[in-house]
Amino acid sequence: MARRIRFPRSRALAAAAILVVAILSVALVYRQRPPVLHVQSGFEMGTFVEIRAYGGKNAADAISRGFERLREIERLMSTSIPESDIAKLNTAQPRTPVQVHPDTAHVVSSAIAYAQKTGGAFDPTVGKLVELWAIGSGNETVPTSDEIRDALLGVGYENLVVDSKQSRITRLTDLRLDLGAIAKGYASDEIVELLVAENISGGVVDLGGNIRVFGRNPLRKQWRIGIQDPFRPRGSYIGTVDISSGAVATSGDYERYFVADGVRYHHILDPESGYPASPQLKSVTVVAETGIEADALSTGLFVLGLDEMFDFIENVPSVGVIAITADRRVIVSSGIAHAFVKASEDFEYEIR
């Protein structure tokens, strides 16, 4: 028979007390776990969308409304939905004002502003060019130079007039409007506004790689966003950028493209030449305060090319840029260099 081990009574009491304290402190630590995460994903605006929200009593409900807002924006601004404002505008008689939703008028006038700022490198009036190349449709061919010349006829943001008060838009020429390089950014801002109004403490809106973050991140001090490695599969990143709030958007030549006679044609078209822009670039990532700015400028700066893009952002201190070249250089603008951490040895990194 085993001998019963006897503790003096006082020791047993002390041990019990210590145990209770330990249990209580562990319980307390668990009580302070990060706020609950709510995630919802789906396919909207022709891309994979994920909304993540931390905290808030009705986070799931708020996210659902975010998705609803996304569909609303798509119904207004898609080129392929015949009832959309943009489709109505594109098929109306030129020089005839078309009544649109105030949201559409807002996005179009923002698009014109970014077109002005980038000297037309970003231009929402290249719809015919986008239709002609039809990159991503699956049956692409290289257009003839005559076809490209025709598609560029009447192109130019100066041929678009927005009456913001009356929410009316007029095309002065037979141009085709395409908000594909700005609508997602706008939508991400709208969703964030909605989530903040619902007292969500922090979150991430990811619209096909257009990323918008806000509020407090329970996982770390700031939000950490990876920058896609253009030479490797989706999800591999060359580095990360830490931001407390704002947007990160990337335009890359690897997203949509086709190859004909050994030549690669990507979907970021130069409104001036009518051909895919900046062959020396693989991608341009823009870090900005809003999604609409990051989205529009990632396209605009890609078209401007390496040197002009860094001239441009010298005058826009709130915007950061990470450009990746075909010869495997990563060029980070000095304004966000402190927030950038490299994650790949396959590139040469420089700050400009």
Place this chain on the structure above:
Amino acid sequence: MRSGDKILVLAIAAAAVLSLLMRSQGTSGGAVAEIKVGAAVIERIDLSAVTEPYTKTVYTGNDGYNVIEVREGMIRVVEANCPEQVDVRQGWISSPYESIVCLPHRLVITILPAEPQRRDIDGVSY
């Protein structure tokens, strides 16, 4: 039993109950791959329980299909009839939050983490 022993027994019982409660709050087990088409979850596969590698075909509607290969701890799309083959080129995924997206077929494969709060980065801009 002395009263000190009683306290000890009670404390141990409390500890046992609490630790059980905490276990059920956290999640346990290895990585699980979730396969979705659109909003519908087609399948959840416990990757740690896969002994023999196998493939299975997911039909995604409109004559679309993706052939998925599963091995212990990892999953990939090995073949699909989508135009760009982004999913096939991506290869194996195995880490929490990694995902494969086949946009034309609305297919998403995500590795669900064992510990939901652990996340190296908050997103990838592409």
